[in-house]
Amino acid sequence: MSKADLLSMFPDELGELCVSLGQPKYRGKQIFEALYKGARGFDGFTSLPKAFRERLSEEAFIPNAEIARKLVSKIDGTVKYLYRLYDGETVESVFMRYKHGNTMCISTQVGCRMGCAFCASTKAGLVRSLAPSEMLLQILEAERDLNERVSNIVLMGMGEPLDNYDNVIKFLKLVNYESGLNIGLRHISLSTCGLVDKIDRLADEGLPVTLSISLHAPNDEKRKETMPIANKYSISQLLDACKRFIDKTGRRISFEYALISGVNDLPADAHQLGKLLGGMLCHVNLIPVNPIKERSFQSSEKNAIKAFTDILETYKINVTVRRKLGADINASCGQLRAEENKI
Numbered sequence: 138m139s140k141a142d143l144l145s146m147f148p149d150e151l152g153e154l155c156v157s158l159g160q161p162k163y164r165g166k167q168i169f170e171a172l173y174k175g176a177r178g179f180d181g182f183t184s185l186p187k188a189f190r191e192r193l194s195e196e197a198f199i200p201n202a203e204i205a206r207k208l209v210s211k212i213d214g215t216v217k218y219l220y221r222l223y224d225g226e227t228v229e230s231v232f233m234r235y236k237h238g239n240t241m242c243i244s245t246q247v248g249c250r251m252g253c254a255f256c257a258s259t260k261a262g263l264v265r266s267l268a269p270s271e272m273l274l275q276i277l278e279a280e281r282d283l284n285e286r287v288s289n290i291v292l293m294g295m296g297e298p299l300d301n302y303d304n305v306i307k308f309l310k311l312v313n314y315e316s317g318l319n320i321g322l323r324h325i326s327l328s329t330c331g332l333v334d335k336i337d338r339l340a341d342e343g344l345p346v347t348l349s350i351s352l353h354a355p356n357d358e359k360r361k362e363t364m365p366i367a368n369k370y371s372i373s374q375l376l377d378a379c380k381r382f383i384d385k386t387g388r389r390i391s392f393e394y395a396l397i398s399g400v401n402d403l404p405a406d407a408h409q410l411g412k413l414l415g416g417m418l419c420h421v422n423l424i425p426v427n428p429i430k431e432r433s434f435q436s437s438e439k440n441a442i443k444a445f446t447d448i449l450e451t452y453k454i455n456v457t458v459r460r461k462l463g464a465d466i467n468a469s470c471g472q473l474r475a476e477e478n479k480i
C-alpha cells in the first residue's frame with residue numbers, strides 16, 4: 138500500500154490515521170497545524186512523541202515542492218515559480234500583486250491533454266494530475282519565500298482543473314479550511330475549457346467559487362479550429378451548463394476570450410459573441426493572446442481590441458481587457474516548463 142500524503146488530508150482524516158496507529162484522535166489536529174506552520178519533515182511535528190513520529194514516517198510522507206527557478210518581474214514585481222515535485226516533474230505558478238490583494242495562479246496538472254492550439258502547457262500532452270497537497274504547496278511555498286499572504290487564487294495555470302476533478306475539489310475544501318490557509322471560496326476562480334458534465338457536478342458541490350469558461354470563439358466552427366474540446370461539446374451545450382450553474386449558485390460566470398489577430402478578433406466575431414452572451418449573468422475577459430513558440434498566432438492590434446470591446450458593450454456585456462503582468466518573465470503558464478524540458 139502506498140504511504141499516506143499528510144498534506145492532502147483534513148484534520149479528521151489525520152485523526153483517524155493516528156487512531157489506527159494507536160494514538161489519540163487530537164493528534165490529527167496537531168499534525169494539520171504543524172504542516173501549515175511550515176513543518177516539512179517529521180522532526181517538525183514537535184507536539185508528537187518521538188516514537189510516534191517515527192511510526193508515522195513508516196506509514197505516511199510529507200510531500201514537498203522545491204523552488205527550481207524563480208523569476209521576478211522588474212516591471213511590476215510579479216513572481217513566477219517553477220516548482221520541482223517529488224518525482225522530478227515541474228509545474229509553474231505565478232504570484233501577482235493587485236490592489237485587492239495578492240493573487241496566486243496555480244497549476245492543477247503536469248501538462249494537459251486538452252490540446253488547445255494556442256497554449257504552451259499542452260504541447261507534450263498530460264504527464265500526470267496533481268495531488269491536493271501539490272496544489273497547496275504552490276501557495277504555501279510562495280508565501281514562505283516572499284513572507285507575504287495570498288488572498289486570491291486562480292486555477293489558471295497548467296492543466297485542466299475539471300480533468301482532475303476529485304483532487305481539485307479536495308484542494309478547494311482544504312485551502313478554505315479555517316485552521317489551514319482559510320482562503321474564502323469566493324476569492325477563488327476555477328477556469329475550464331468547458332467539460333460540461335463536470336460543470337454540472339461542480340454546480341452541485343455547493344462551493345461558491347467563480348467559474349471561468351475559456352470560450353475563445355463565437356461559434357463552433359471557429360472554436361474547433363483551436364480547441365479540440367469543441368468537438369465533444371457544442372457552445373450551446375456549454376452555455377446551457379453555464380446557465381444551470383448560474384441558476385444553482387447565483388454566481389456570475391466569467392468568459393475568457395483570447396484575442397488572436399485575424400482569427401477571432403473581427404467585428405463580426407464580436408457581434409456574434411455579443412448575441413451569444415447578451416442577457417446572461419456574466420463578464421467577458423479579453424486576453425490579448427500571448428504568442429508561444431512554434432505557433433504563428435499573433436496578438437490583436439490595440440485598435441482591434443478597442444473595437445471588439447466597444448461592440449460587446451453595445452450588447453450590455455461587462456467587458457475587461459486583461460492587464461498584462463510579468464511581461465518580462467514569460468508569466469503565462471506553461472512556457473517555463475517547456476523551456477526547462479525542451480518541449
Ligand code: SAH
Pocket residue numbers: 251253255256257292293294295296297298328329330331349350351393395424425426427428429469
Ligand atoms: N485548462 C483551463 C485552465 C488553464 S489555462 C482552461 O482552459 O481554462 C488559463 C487560461 O489561459 C485559459 O483561458 C486559456 O485558454 C488561456 N491561455 C492559454 N494559452 C494562452 C495564450 N498563449 N495566450 C492567452 N491566453 C492563453
